Amino acid sequence: MKVVLACDLGGTNLRMALVDKDGKMFYQSRSETPKTREEIIRKIVSLAEECSYEARRVGYEVNALGIAAPATLNSEKGIIMKAPNVPALDGMPICSVLENELKIQCFLENDANAAAIGEQNFGSARGFNSIVMVTLGTGVGGGIILDGKLWRGIDGTAGEIGHITVEPMGASCGCGSRGCLEQYSSASAIIRMTKEFRCDYPRSPLYSRLFLTAKDVYEAGKQGDKLALKVFEQMGTYLGIGLAGLINVLNPEAIVIGGGASEGWELFIPYTIEQIRKRAYEEPAQRAKLLKAELGEMAGVLGAAKIAFDKMKSVATPGI
Amino acid sequence: MKVVLACDLGGTNLRMALVDKDGKMFYQSRSETPKTREEIIRKIVSLAEECSYEARRVGYEVNALGIAAPATLNSEKGIIMKAPNVPALDGMPICSVLENELKIQCFLENDANAAAIGEQNFGSARGFNSIVMVTLGTGVGGGIILDGKLWRGIDGTAGEIGHITVEPMGASCGCGSRGCLEQYSSASAIIRMTKEFRCDYPRSPLYSRLFLTAKDVYEAGKQGDKLALKVFEQMGTYLGIGLAGLINVLNPEAIVIGGGASEGWELFIPYTIEQIRKRAYEEPAQRAKLLKAELGEMAGVLGAAKIAFDKMKSVATPGI
Numbered sequence: 001m002k003v004v005l006a007c008d009l010g011g012t013n014l015r016m017a018l019v020d021k022d023g024k025m026f027y028q029s030r031s032e033t034p035k036t037r038e039e040i041i042r043k044i045v046s047l048a049e050e051c052s053y054e055a056r057r058v059g060y061e062v063n064a065l066g067i068a069a070p071a072t073l074n075s076e077k078g079i080i081m082k083a084p085n086v087p088a089l090d091g092m093p094i095c096s097v098l099e100n101e102l103k104i105q106c107f108l109e110n111d112a113n114a115a116a117i118g119e120q121n122f123g124s125a126r127g128f129n130s131i132v133m134v135t136l137g138t139g140v141g142g143g144i145i146l147d148g149k150l151w152r153g154i155d156g157t158a159g160e161i162g163h164i165t166v167e168p169m170g171a172s173c174g175c176g177s178r179g180c181l182e183q184y185s186s187a188s189a190i191i192r193m194t195k196e197f198r199c200d201y202p203r204s205p206l207y208s209r210l211f212l213t214a215k216d217v218y219e220a221g222k223q224g225d226k227l228a229l230k231v232f233e234q235m236g237t238y239l240g241i242g243l244a245g246l247i248n249v250l251n252p253e254a255i256v257i258g259g260g261a262s263e264g265w266e267l268f269i270p271y272t273i274e275q276i277r278k279r280a281y282e283e284p285a286q287r288a289k290l291l292k293a294e295l296g297e298m299a300g301v302l303g304a305a306k307i308a309f310d311k312m313k314s315v316a317t318p319g320i
Numbered sequence: 321m322k323v324v325l326a327c328d329l330g331g332t333n334l335r336m337a338l339v340d341k342d343g344k345m346f347y348q349s350r351s352e353t354p355k356t357r358e359e360i361i362r363k364i365v366s367l368a369e370e371c372s373y374e375a376r377r378v379g380y381e382v383n384a385l386g387i388a389a390p391a392t393l394n395s396e397k398g399i400i401m402k403a404p405n406v407p408a409l410d411g412m413p414i415c416s417v418l419e420n421e422l423k424i425q426c427f428l429e430n431d432a433n434a435a436a437i438g439e440q441n442f443g444s445a446r447g448f449n450s451i452v453m454v455t456l457g458t459g460v461g462g463g464i465i466l467d468g469k470l471w472r473g474i475d476g477t478a479g480e481i482g483h484i485t486v487e488p489m490g491a492s493c494g495c496g497s498r499g500c501l502e503q504y505s506s507a508s509a510i511i512r513m514t515k516e517f518r519c520d521y522p523r524s525p526l527y528s529r530l531f532l533t534a535k536d537v538y539e540a541g542k543q544g545d546k547l548a549l550k551v552f553e554q555m556g557t558y559l560g561i562g563l564a565g566l567i568n569v570l571n572p573e574a575i576v577i578g579g580g581a582s583e584g585w586e587l588f589i590p591y592t593i594e595q596i597r598k599r600a601y602e603e604p605a606q607r608a609k610l611l612k613a614e615l616g617e618m619a620g621v622l623g624a625a626k627i628a629f630d631k632m633k634s635v636a637t638p639g640i
Contacts, residue, residue, distance in 0.1 A: 175601065
């Protein structure tokens with residue numbers, strides 16, 4: 001049987017898995033992402049060899065490696081342009097480097113795009129051809145699939161859903177703008193808003209907490225804490241404002257919401273739905289299913305695997 | 321030589337022209353748009369016959385009719401779904417009705433989409449494959465072309481750029497939402513904002529004007545009137561906020577700005593550029609050329625002609 005290696009090269013974790021064409025994972029391995037370029041390549045090679053060894057052991061043939069990276073990149077040439085969270089990779093022709101090391105074909109894709117492909121093929125958006133994927137993590141990312149094809153944009157920078165303005169004079173954003181969706185609907189935004197609002201909620205268990213995580217706020221919200229509920233209301237409202245615009249502009253079949261902060265789903269999604277009802281046209285609003293992502297942290301790996309399978313095929317049958 | 325008939329079925333005017341495959345118009349005719357369904361069809365048929373007569377007179381062969389309509393519609397089936405400005409057409413299978421009358425193939429497209437196709441093929445966006453077209457008219461409309469293909473959305477409702485939220489608690493919009501781009505960057509918005517701001521500008525020639533048009537405000541702005549300049553600043557700023565989001569999400573090659581209110585270009589575009597610089601990522605912002613539409617009121621007609629030529633071809637060579 002044919003399988004591929006799939007790698008999610010994250011800012012924190014480096015995941016590698018052995019995946020078949022139906023998205024079934026046979027083996028997986030993980031490590032922290034090293035800091036330097038050489039260490040990263042060495043680590044990818046060693047995880048790939050570990051997975052390949054497993055493949056050979058059970059008689060599977062490994063044909064290609066798909067890589068998802070948190071970067072703007074040239075997927076045709078397999079070059080990483082700019083990776084803000086793994087700066088060691090800036091400008092690296094990672095596919096040719098790894099093809100040289102591993103002697104198999106390598107394919108590169110942006111991580112949010114890979115996650116969109118993963119969810120569309122193996123996750124909650126199975127059966128949909130035109131979707132918008134939004135990942136609510138430390139930041140807010142996105143991937144757009146139209147008629148079954150990734151829309152990467154002219155320079156591969158499309159899908160930056162987190163940097164739609166939802167509040168013109170709102171909170172400053174790392175991108176240089178202000179009032180970006182990312183400042184209201186990401187895990188970091190949950191923490192910032194909790195700190196901003198908490199002086200009004202002295203009885204909240206979050207009031208005097210020194211170190212806060214988005215998960216703390218979620219747990220408090222589940223217990224009915226009013227501060228946490230207020231934060232998730234804000235988060236869901238702005239998410240709805242952004243998504244309503246995308247629904248009016250793109251008229252997609254489904255919107256998949258993933259990333260760590262999507263765990264707070266039941267606390268924020270009612271406000272998201274309310275804004276979409278108020279702000280989007282009725283027909284596209286009714287069309288666009290709001291789906292919670294299913295693949296969690298493995299969306300990128302599974303998307304990278306699907307990409308490797310698809311591209312490998314097209315290379316394996318030249319001229320057809 | 322082969323030519324097509326192209327019709328722009330507007331809320332106010334009905335235009336018909338004889339166009340060749342290079343977008344050259346040989347003959348054109350115009351009438352007010354009648355109110356009832358029967359009168360509209362009769363008028364289209366009579367204009368089509370007038371144009372066809374001219375074609376025959378000079379020895380040209382008329383093969384098809386392309387129609388641009390201000391409506392959500394099913395272009396494959398040639399049916400108008402909903403036309404808020406020409407309600408008589410709601411639900412009408414206009415292509416089969418006209419094919420029956422005229423005995424030539426008919427093709428239907430939304431007017432903003434047709435304008436985008438027109439500008440991309442014969443106007444300011446010649447040579448670009450992935451563009452966003454924004455029309456600043458009574459309302460704000462849009463059309464999206466990605467990789468040379470119109471993106472219509474799943475229900476044909478995509479491209480509603482005028483209904484992106486740019487000010488969450490802003491002015492109420494006819495669509496039921498508030499703070500839509502249309503409320504800040506359309507011709508009607510120019511008039512509304514002039515009336516809103518003018519109590520602060522008692523010396524403006526617009527201060528006590530009873531009837532105001534967007535053109536009056538533009539003319540005053542060209543003369544340096546501070547009220548008018550303030551209005552165009554607001555218009556351009558919000559347009560930039562909306563376009564910056566589209567640039568981050570779609571990474572297009574160009575944005576074409578048309579419609580009557582685009583006449584104020586030199587008064588609003590500096591503010592649009594400023595917001596794009598502040599709010600969009602550098603790479604896609606530098607990529608996206610801001611182009612003033614060139615075809616004016618004929619963009620829809622020329623787009624409809626191009627569509628008729630393209631589809632006619634594909635029908636004429638079945639199975640290939």
